[in-house]
Structure formats: C-alpha cells, structure tokens
Amino acid sequence: MTTQDNPGEDTSDLHVAAFQPLISPHDLLAELPLGEQRAALVRRTRDEVRRVMAGEDDRLLVVVGPCSVHDPAAALDYARRLKAFADEVRDELVVVMRVYFEKPRTTLGWKGLINDPGLDGTYDIHRGLRTARRLLLDILDIGLPVGCEFLDPTSPQYIADTVTWGAIGARTTESQVHRQLASGLSMPVGFKNATDGDVQVAVDASRVGRGSHVFFGVDDAGRAAIVTTTGNPDCHVILRGGTRGPNYGEGDVADSLKLLEKHSLTQRLVIDASHANSGKDHVRQAVVASEIAGQVAAGQAGIGGVMLESFLVAGRQEIGPEMTYGQSVTDACMGWDTTEGVLGTLAASVRERRSAAGA
Ligand SMILES: O=C[C@H](O)[C@H](O)COP(=O)(O)O
Numbered sequence: 001m002t003t004q005d006n007p008g009e010d011t012s013d014l015h016v017a018a019f020q021p022l023i024s025p026h027d028l029l030a031e032l033p034l035g036e037q038r039a040a041l042v043r044r045t046r047d048e049v050r051r052v053m054a055g056e057d058d059r060l061l062v063v064v065g066p067c068s069v070h071d072p073a074a075a076l077d078y079a080r081r082l083k084a085f086a087d088e089v090r091d092e093l094v095v096v097m098r099v100y101f102e103k104p105r106t107t108l109g110w111k112g113l114i115n116d117p118g119l120d121g122t123y124d125i126h127r128g129l130r131t132a133r134r135l136l137l138d139i140l141d142i143g144l145p146v147g148c149e150f151l152d153p154t155s156p157q158y159i160a161d162t163v164t165w166g167a168i169g170a171r172t173t174e175s176q177v178h179r180q181l182a183s184g185l186s187m188p189v190g191f192k193n194a195t196d197g198d199v200q201v202a203v204d205a206s207r208v209g210r211g212s213h214v215f216f217g218v219d220d221a222g223r224a225a226i227v228t229t230t231g232n233p234d235c236h237v238i239l240r241g242g243t244r245g246p247n248y249g250e251g252d253v254a255d256s257l258k259l260l261e262k263h264s265l266t267q268r269l270v271i272d273a274s275h276a277n278s279g280k281d282h283v284r285q286a287v288v289a290s291e292i293a294g295q296v297a298a299g300q301a302g303i304g305g306v307m308l309e310s311f312l313v314a315g316r317q318e319i320g321p322e323m324t325y326g327q328s329v330t331d332a333c334m335g336w337d338t339t340e341g342v343l344g345t346l347a348a349s350v351r352e353r354r355s356a357a358g359a
C-alpha cells in the first residue's frame, strides 16, 4: 500500500521526491549483448585470476587503470595502450583493467559514471548504465578483461556478466549486504581492509562471501526477488592501508597471511599500492609498487596481486568546464609512462620469484 492509496496514513516516503521506472537488466543486456566471443574471454580470464589467487599459477594479477571512468573515449584510449603492454608481459602478469563506475565517497562528491554520466548533477542513470555497458563491451573487444567495484547492490545485474574480477571497497567490506552480494557474484572478488586499516573485517568478509545466503534482491526482469546464493569460493583480501598507516610492508603482509591461514582462506592476497598505502599520492604509488615488487622478487609467494591507479595523464583534476583529457577526476593516478615502468618492474619481480622457486 502506498501513501497515495491511503492519504490519511502518510507515514512513508516522507523524504523521497520521486520514483522513476528503471530499465530491467534483461532489457539492457538484450540491447547490448555480451555475445559468445566476449563471454569466452570473460570465462577464460576469470579462471586465470582464480588460478593465480589459488596459487595454481605463479603469475601476478595486476588490476590497473583509472580511479574512476568519467570519459569513455579516454578509457578506451588507455585500454588500447594497456592491452599492447599486457601482451608483452603475459608470461608474468595477468593484467585486468580497472574500469570503475561506482565511487564510494568519504562524504560527498561525484558518485561515478553510472550515477551521473554528465558529471553535472543531472543523474541520467539510464544513460550511465548504457555508457558503462557499452564501454565494458568495447574494452573486451580490445581483448582486455575488466575489474569493477560493486557498490550498489542492484547495479551488478546490468554489467557483471562482462566482469572478470570484482572488488568490494573499504567502506562496504563490513556490510552484510555487500558480503551477501559477493556470495552470488560469478567472478573472483577481493574485499578491501577497512578504512582504519583493520584486516580482520576483510577476512571475515571473505569467509562470509564463501557461504550461501538468502536475501532481498532484484531478478533479471527487474522485479523484487528473494535471492538464494550458493557462495563464491573465490573471495580474497586486499590490503589498502588505513588511517593507522600503510600495510604493504613485509611485516604487515606476513601478519595478514597468518590471519588467512588461521581462517583456512586462500593463501594469497592482493596489495593495493594506492589509497592509504600511498597516502593517495600518485608519485608515492610507484615507490610502493616497487617495494611490493621487491617482496615478490625475494620470493613472497603470498602476494597474488597488485592494484594500481593509473591513467593517461598523472595526477587529478576537479570536474569543471575545462578538463584535461585522460586525467582522473577522483584519486590522483600515475601517468602512463610511469605505469609502463611499474608494470615492467612487477613482471621482472615475477621472473625472479620464479627462478628463486626453481621453476
Ligand atoms: O578510490 C576512490 C576514493 O579513494 C574513494 O572513492 C573515496 O574518495 P573521497 O575520499 O574523495 O570521497
């Protein structure tokens, strides 16, 4: 019953200005289908990531790309360069492009391309969904797998079929809703440690995400539904530092690996070289990445992946009338030249780890 049905009992929706119908996931997927060729790439690369994180493949997963996508043309331009480089290091790195459309903000700010594709407070979510899905398909056509953060519990239905690796962010790792969501996702999912640096919440999240759950959701036709999941066996932890400081150092990694072992979780983790591990300083990020590479080269088998925030142009900019092509509008990113150097260093570290292991 709504307040319209019973105006004398208007106790609901007092702070809701509007409800608008939303296209169903089924209709959007029919409009922009994945197709068998792209699906084959998604399946193959999900399996590669799964094998890397399970320690069955000695390569390193590298999730690299802009903090957020605001300009699909620049993201595609970036994807072409990344693909060319990824091919050169394919024996050492499984490269997944960060294609993030949903931004969890500390307070207020632009919430990403799906929410506000015009970057101007017009919130054309239909355009956002179509633009996001089109871009994901275009990047797959280049031959590159994609990674996304899942923030809204409904939005994955519109894009998740294209995604090889998913993340749950630091602000939502402790959320039951997001843990349940991860339990039904079809790709490996990384949980960030909390913003204060607590790794236990990410460990808890990985355990919960592996289990089966029954919860409120939306089905393919966009109808409210009771969702029953079977659990996602490929949940893992991402170290991103926190307000207490970075947590990518040798000691922190060893402590986190002990925590994983204690809870019988995958003995490999991902380290985010950005966010609180770099103090959001893109120059520092390259230094952090090379220190992580040093640990890999020294034989640390528990490091399964690295996350990097990188775009065509270094740094960040405010959203406004005059914008620099290929520069982040959220966190500062490494520029492309620095990124190539960092990817080369990470690839070399894998070769050293391999030879140290006598492979
Ligand atoms: O990765 C992006 C940001 O770190 C995250 O969305 C928080 O951003 P904010 O602190 O600028 O809101």
Ligand SMILES: C=C(OP(=O)(O)O)C(=O)O
Residues within 6 Å of the ligand: 067, 100, 104, 149, 168, 169, 170, 171, 192, 240, 275
């Ligand atoms: C928001 C992000 O990171 P975190 O959740 O670690 O802040 C991100 O990776 O874009």
